[in-house]
Amino acid sequence: MFSSLLTWWQWIIVGAIPLGVLSLYFLKLKRTPIEVPSTYLWHKSIEDLHVNSIWQRLRNNILLWLQLLLLLLAIIALLNPTFQGTKLVGSRFIFVLDNSASMQSRDVTLDGETVSRLEAGKQQVRALIESMPEGAVAMLISFADGAQVMQPFTDNPTDLLRAMEQIQPTDKPTSLTEALRVSSGLSNPTRTGSEEQDRIKASVMPAKLYVLSDGNFDVVDFALGALEPEYRKIGKGAARNIAITAFSVDKNVNDSTKIEAFASVDNFGPDEQSVVAELYLVGLPRPLDAVRVDIQPSRSQGISFPLARDFESGVLELQVRPESAAGDDLRIDDKAWVVVDNPHRARVLQVSATQNNELRFALSTRRFQDLISLKTVVLEEDPTYLESETYQLESRSGVYDLIVFDRCVPPDRPSPDGSTDEQETEMPLCNTMFIGTAPKLASWGWVAGEEWPPPLYLSQPKIIDTDRSHPIMQSVSLGNLLIVEGFGMAPPSGGRKLIDSNVSREADSALLTIGPREAFEDLILSFDLVNEDGYNTEWMLRQSFPVFVWNMVKYMGSPRDALSLASVSPGDPIELKIDSVESNEVTISTPGGETHTVARTPQQTFLFTRTDEVGIYDMRSDGKSVAKFAVNLFNPQESNIPPNDNLEFLYEPVPATEVTETVKQEWWKWLAGLALVVLLVEWFVYNRRVSL
Amino acid sequence: MATVSESLLSPQLLAQLERLELVTRKIFRGRMKGERRSKRKGQSVEFADFRNYVPGDDLRFIDWNTYARLDRMFLKLFMEEEDLHFYALLDASMSMDFGTPSKLLYAKQLAAALGFIGLIRADRVKVESVGQPLAKRLPALRGRANVWRLLKQLEEIEPGETTGLAQGIKNFCLRNSGKGIVVLLTDLMDKGGYQEAIRYLLAQQMDVYVVQILSQEELEPDVSGDLRLIDCEDGDVAEVTVNGPLMKRYKETLNSFVGGAKEFCSRRGMTYLLANNQTPVEELVTSYLRTRGLVR
Structure with a gap:
């Protein structure tokens, strides 16, 4: 079996060398002239050598034969012949190699050396590429949470091998679906829609699909069609792994004055393991705390470390290691980080036409005190507030996360031509909630010149449906809620009806609607809570009201009450809202030392997607560290490294194909050594003029 | 003159030669x-x-x-x-000028030794070179007193004659019709072949001795590498790459050449002798030529 190390034009050069050597033998030698008594005998002796045929002339020239033999050996060595290996059957192959986090497990022995599963997988891919029949084409795909086509279909094994070398391990979770979608692109033809024209648009190109993986992912819900799968299992069944599957810092549930670090450590191996867990504060050389726990096989163990009461911010790192040296085959889940920071308090502005104590009370509970900072304005007392410069400035600069307009609307946007007919409401740069009224926005169904505020044409509407799937309406029960009067709304495009009523005008029947506005969302409750006559509804007396307010503030104001920032899985995007940053650009340096520049989004956040590796990411603005966030694996599926024996495609199991370790022996070293011996013999012959 | 004589014939050799005489297997009519x-x-x-x-x-x-x-x-x-006619016929072509001592000098020494024996036994001794023109005749020498003249004649033979062997011997035969012993001293390296030349001698019905003189360089060439061999007589060029097979082939060619000459001569009742220029003339005369029956 040969797999050439050279490309075609390099082969042409190599092929020309023997011809060059041969031609050297036809060149006129520079001969030393010597006078002899007579050339009579010499002429008779060399008569044979003067025969015109080149083969006669080259006959018995052992130096030439030795040189040609030397070159032949060198060329065969360049062909890189290998021993063992069977030819693959077929003409189209797709090699799909897993490079997810679990493939970093070092539990495979190759040539007496412990290597990672990815290395073993590459070795198998190499063997597969080298055993491809002549003229067959193959594609190489690597996959983790997504798929990457390393090499499109080609018949050049060199390109495939080169692409294979470029596959690097990642810390990401595993999903085969995208890889399969890419693979099936050419194999499975798409069909036209209508029945009479239902014919295959492209010809079916069946391909053999080699999945090289440890199989640690979900059932693949994908129809393979013309793909013929073969699963090459990589990794040994008795792999052992200790993993941190959760790590966070929070207040003690019983005593909120105490802060604790919680972690969950799993043993995915077949034996009981004794594990040492050490908690570090990044920057300090000595651990803050350490604990030893014994974990049963396939069990999880919670660990908690009490932290100092005044601990406010910093990066905590947790390291676990089994006491037995060989107890852990995968290292990247042995460390976890958590960034401890002050909670982010949502800034909420409540603007009420008259005093609305019920809403104010609901926003001022003890739980809300930690979560939001509330500012309440009553227009009865400060009628010019919405026109004031303070409001204008704050609403335009995005100081607030949420503004609740209770029976009032912000002033209209000044029209460029000065006419007042078609003016719309100038909305603040944040999420808003309107109670008992609606903004003058065309997207909300307001027609220029139409009557405003909207007439309260609904009398005692009955609630017939709530959208429980929306976060705002979760656990909100509104059975038989009494509402005196209100008006109906229809959600704008992209919006949702959250509370629907029984009014006959179907389109405008919603009592609570939510709709998008550029980067923000507007929530409209189309009935008053209180009005000049008193209560307009009994909702405030029900349990569901504070739940609704809580949901609403959590959703619209997005406050953060936990001490630690949420951890992100590798490959997942993270959206950061940093109030202290003024510039529109920040740089984020990864644990690997790379630096990325991230621009501010319209939502006043920073969206970072290059969370490829686990560790601490540092966000800097103007050279100053403004925030840190942690990327942790925290993925039991990846950490559970014993390989799967079956892959399931649409619940059809594909058993692993047993592949004994490829004992591929490369012969080029021996050939090169033999060529050296031939070179020595040639040297000896040349010097000794051995007559053969 | 004395030095020249000594270079050709040493006193020790002369003392040895005193006891020898030329022998012929044939009986010829003499002149005196x-x-x-x-x-x-x-x-x-x-x-x-x-x-x-x-x-x-x-x-x-x-x-x-x-x-x-x-x-x-x-x-x-x-x-x-x-009396007996004794002829010494020397090949004085350029090729005879090779070797240490040169083949020509060796031939002269041999001719001088044999001529001396003839002179002291009252034979008629004549020394000629192959290239001697037909018209030019030298007197036959007789008697011990003419030793110096014999040596002088030998001295005057210079290498560089261009007459072919066959033509030279033809001339010799035309000049000397008498019967007797003729000793041809040559390397036989004539591109035209030696057979025709020797046939002329045979036609004269003489008692012919062919002494082929070859230098050590011809018998055992000590050359190596890629060479351009130039023939000193006609400038002919032979390009050779000396290696084992070629040397083997050369030896074979030499042996067949020597063997062919020997067979050619013995078939025709001639005596052939191969002389290496490294063999001393004394040894050749007293040992080899005695066994061949030229001297006694």
């Missing part, structure tokens, strides 16, 4: 009275034969005793002793 038995019946003391008396015979040779017994007259015949 000498020490050799002649075909001719003559007046020596040695009885040869009887023959019938015919009128006119010298009565002094009638065997009277036989007449008394048989009553018939017989004439008593006696052996005649005459």
